[in-house]
Amino acid sequence: MPAGRRYAGRRPGMLDHPDEWRRALKTLTRLPEGSTEALMLAHGFTTAVIAGLVDTGLATSIIEPILAGGRSVEVTRITITYRGRVALERRAKPPER
Secondary structure, eight states: OOTTTTTTTSOOSTTTSHHHHHHHHHHHHTOTTOEEHHHHHHTTOOHHHHHHHHHTTSEEEEEEEEEETTEEEEEEEEEEOHHHHHHHHHHHSOOOO
């Protein structure tokens, strides 16, 4: 399938991976300063899930230096975006009749 055709007429988002993406977003909402990529992986999320959230704008990732054992190490921090919170909230509401 050609690039871009898969999502023709709709935006990519939680519809593609609702369970894992919702679980990842819920995890991020409980962490005001976000989570490191390593911690997200430890929670069982794949790099594909994390990348999908970032690529669709539901989360952001930044690389930041931290001190570990007296050495500077770069870590990737993942945080939920406003769009991610809205998507999570919409999925939590019962459908309107």
